[in-house]
Amino acid sequence: MPDKRQLDLELSPGINSLAELAKAEHECTRCPLYKDATQAVPGEGRKSAHVMLVGEQPGDKEDLTGKPFVGPAGRVLDRALADAGIPRSEVFVTNAVKHFKHEMRGKRRLHKRPNAYEIERCKIWLETERALVKPVAIVALGATAARSLLGRAVTIAKVRGQTLRLADGTAAFVTIHPSWLLRMEDEADKEREYKNFVADLRPAAKVLSSSHKSRNAA
Numbered sequence: 278m279p280d281k282r283q284l285d286l287e288l289s290p291g292i293n294s295l296a297e298l299a300k301a302e303h304e305c306t307r308c309p310l311y312k313d314a315t316q317a318v319p320g321e322g323r324k325s326a327h328v329m330l331v332g333e334q335p336g337d338k339e340d341l342t343g344k345p346f347v348g349p350a351g352r353v354l355d356r357a358l359a360d361a362g363i364p365r366s367e368v369f370v371t372n373a374v375k376h377f378k379h380e381m382r383g384k385r386r387l388h389k390r391p392n393a394y395e396i397e398r399c400k401i402w403l404e405t406e407r408a409l410v411k412p413v414a415i416v417a418l419g420a421t422a423a424r425s426l427l428g429r430a431v432t433i434a435k436v437r438g439q440t441l442r443l444a445d446g447t448a449a450f451v452t453i454h455p456s457w458l459l460r461m462e463d464e465a466d467k468e469r470e471y472k473n474f475v476a477d478l479r480p481a482a483k484v485l486s487s488s489h490k491s492r493n494a495a
């Protein structure tokens with residue numbers, strides 16, 4: 278496992294804190310998504326978290342509140358984190374894309390998956406979050422997060438359960454996006470996949486507990 282201090286990601290020029298990063302994200306016009314969103318949704322959580330969770334993009338509720346994973350998918354994530362033994366207050370939660378991409382269906386704003394260009398344009402903010410927080414391990418929640426972190430498209434079924442290494446040595450685990458569970462209709466399938474999701478989060482729980490032990494021993 279890489280030492281937090283050995284990580285050497287480039288900071289964006291002039292950004293030395295999460296507050297400065299949030300300001301830059303709020304002013305971002307690097308792709309057109311800012312035009313229809315209420316606001317950018319910066320990552321949130323423990324400043325020196327050993328574990329970072331990366332989702333796809335804010336949803337309707339996140340766009341309105343400015344906070345990541347506070348809507349229905351966030352509730353599934355919170356329950357799974359608790360079942361895996363991960364206090365949300367101990368991790369840093371963010372998204373690959375910081376603005377809500379959607380289309381109008383009547384009065385409803387329906388989520389639209391960000392494309393490769395939007396993921397690429399937003400990567401600078403995720404990389405800056407990584408450079409500031411310096412997590413030891415990152416969990417990619419779904420294909421968009423995996424694509425941003427790994428720089429290539431992956432099939433989740435092929436890589437879940439593995440410990441991958443990002444270019445700088447950070448451990449990465451890929452799992453499903455919690456909103457996938459919300460879309461499942463069959464209760465038995467949903468329960469089985471929920472358990473698999475919790476199992477995918479357990480390696481991150483291990484990282485957290487071993488980092489606690491080394492902190493307490495120091």
Ligand code: URA
Nearest residue numbers: 332333334336345346
């Ligand atoms: N889905 C995401 O990927 N991120 C959020 O913040 C909310 C829903």
